[in-house]
Amino acid sequence: xxxxVLSRNPALYSTQSLVQACRxxxxxxxxxxxxxxxxxxxxxxxxxxxxxIKIRDVDAIIPRVGATATRYxxxxxxxxxxxGVFTVCTSEALLRARDKFKCFxxxxxxxxxxxxxxxxxxxxxxxxxIRDHFDLPLVVKLKESxxxxxxxxxxxxxxxxxISEAFAKMSEETLLQEFIKESNGVDIRxxxxxxxxxxxxxxxxxxxxxxxxxxxGGKSYVEKLTSEEEKIALKAARVLGLKVAGVDVLRSxxxxxxxxxxxxxxxxxxxxxxxxxxxxxxxRFIEREAPKFKxx
Numbered sequence: 455x456x457x458x459v460l461s462r463n464p465a466l467y468s469t470q471s472l473v474q475a476c477r478x479x480x481x482x483x484x485x486x487x488x489x490x491x492x493x494x495x496x497x498x499x500x501x502x503x504x505x506x507i508k509i510r511d512v513d514a515i516i517p518r519v520g521a522t523a524t525r526y527x528x529x530x531x532x533x534x535x536x537x538g539v540f541t542v543c544t545s546e547a548l549l550r551a552r553d554k555f556k557c558f559x560x561x562x563x564x565x566x567x568x569x570x571x572x573x574x575x576x577x578x579x580x581x582x583x584i585r586d587h588f589d590l591p592l593v594v595k596l597k598e599s600x601x602x603x604x605x606x607x608x609x610x611x612x613x614x615x616x617i618s619e620a621f622a623k624m625s626e627e628t629l630l631q632e633f634i635k636e637s638n639g640v641d642i643r644x645x646x647x648x649x650x651x652x653x654x655x656x657x658x659x660x661x662x663x664x665x666x667x668x669x670x671g672g673k674s675y676v677e678k679l680t681s682e683e684e685k686i687a688l689k690a691a692r693v694l695g696l697k698v699a700g701v702d703v704l705r706s707x708x709x710x711x712x713x714x715x716x717x718x719x720x721x722x723x724x725x726x727x728x729x730x731x732x733x734x735x736x737x738r739f740i741e742r743e744a745p746k747f748k749x750x
Contacts, residue, residue: 455481455482455513455514455740455741455744456481456482456483456484456511456512456513456514457476457481457482457483457484457512457513457514457515457516457737457740458483458484458485458486458509458512458514458515458516459472459473459476459483459484459485459486459515459516459518460486460487460488460515460516460517460518460519460527460530460531461485461486461487461488461518462487462488462489462518462520462523464485466518467720467721467722468518468720468721468722469485469518471721471722471725471732471733472516472518472721472733472736472737473485474733475731475733475734475736475737476737478734479734479737479738479741481737486504486509488517488519488523488526488527488530488531489523489526489527490504490505491503491504491509491530491533492504492506493529493530493533500533500536500537502530502533502534502537512534512539513539513540513744514539514540514541514542514740514744515531515534515539515540515541515542516541516542516736516740517531517541517542517543517548517717517718518718519531519543519548519717519718520718521552521598524548524549524552525549527548528545528546528548528549529545531543531544531545531548532545538747539747540740540743540744540747542697542698542736542739542740543696543697543698543717543718544695546695547694547695547696547717548717548718550694550695551694551696551699551715551716551717552598552717553597554595554597554598554629554714555571555573555597555627555629557694557714557715558571560693560694561690561693561694561712561715564689564693566686566689566690566693566712567686567708567709567710567711567712568711568712568713569631569632569634569704569706569711569713570587570588570631570632571629571630571631571632572587572629572630572631573597573627573628573629574618574622574627574628574629574630576622576625576626576627576628579615579618579619579622579628581611581612581615584611584614584615584618584630585611587630588614588630588632589632589633590608590609590610590611591607591608591609591633592607592608592614592630592631592632592633593605593606593607593608593629593630593631593632593633594606594607594608594614594617594618594621594628594629594630594631595628595629595631596621596626596627596628596629597626597627597628597629598626598627604626607633614630618630634704634706634711636705636706636707637704637705637706639658639659640656640657640658640659640704640705641656641657641702641703641704641713642654642655642656642657642677642679642683642702642703642704642705642710643655643657643674643700643701643702643719643723643724644679644683644684644687644700644701644702644703645699645700645719645724645732646687646688646691646696646698646699646700646701647697647698647732647735647736647739648697648698648739648742648743649688649691649692649697651679651684651687651688652730652732652735653724653725653727653728653730653732654676654677654678654679654728655674655675655676655677655723655724655727655728656674656675656676656677657672657673657674657723658672658673658674658675659672660672660673674723674727675727676727676728680710682709682710683703683705683710686701686703686710686712687701687703687712690712690715691715694715694717696715696717697739697743698717698719698736698739699715699716699717699719700715700716700719700720700724701714701715701716702714702715702716721733
């Protein structure tokens with residue numbers, strides 16, 4: 455098959471892992487930067503141009519779209535979809551998962567537990583409202599935060615109000631979220647491919663930090679899941695329409711809570727921690743599903 459990995463950086467571990475998995479399975483593979491596509495619509499045809507060259511004969515795409523390129527990346531994915539090209543992540547699923555509050559809306563409406571979260575309006579951040587609804591400490595985060603950036607633990611209400619107000623003045627949508635103390639800087643990343651859990655790791659925050667992101671110096675370990683954790687993670691991916699997903703779960707006194715669902719989860723942490731060929735599982739998934747998707 456002819457497979458395109460949509461990635462802005464061919465040197466990234468995740469991109470290279472997918473490329474090598476394609477080659478091991480004897481597929482043709484190209485890495486193309488989704489930001490460099492020109493999209494054309496005209497009578498009877500949808501076209502994609504890359505550096506002014508028309509892209510043809512693609513069987514499947516693997517989107518690796520970062521947070522800063524979500525909207526344009528989704529349009530590129532949609533153009534491929536409408537041309538009958540199979541995609542590991544659909545445009546709608548990407549947009550649904552990438553918007554943290556929209557993601558929570560979908561999860562909660564399907565009975566999936568999440569930490570208590572408020573999307574603040576950007577006109578009038580009210581300190582009494584924060585005190586009425588949250589215990590201390592609490593998490594203040596940008597709605598578009600990624601890799602732990604734009605995520606702050608506020609130890610008092612004045613601090614939470616000041617941070618929220620500053621974000622609002624920068625026209626940044628802000629979330630307030632309860633801090634799950636018993637998780638103690640630990641979360642579980644559950645990796646899913648086509649309705650199956652293919653790997654899980656426990657991530658522990660670096661000393662003095664509460665964010666467990668490996669990009670922030672956290673450490674990771676292979677983890678055994680409970681049946682409830684596995685069930686919730688699989689349901690979260692299904693509700694959001696994600697065939698490949700990284701579901702982050704917190705262990706709370708009341709049971710597992712879904713903290714985040716990633717539509718383009720990184721592969722380095724999960725593959726190096728579990729020593730599993732996750733990329734190979736993604737390519738085998740494409741081999742099974744792409745032929746069914748191709749327009750006749």
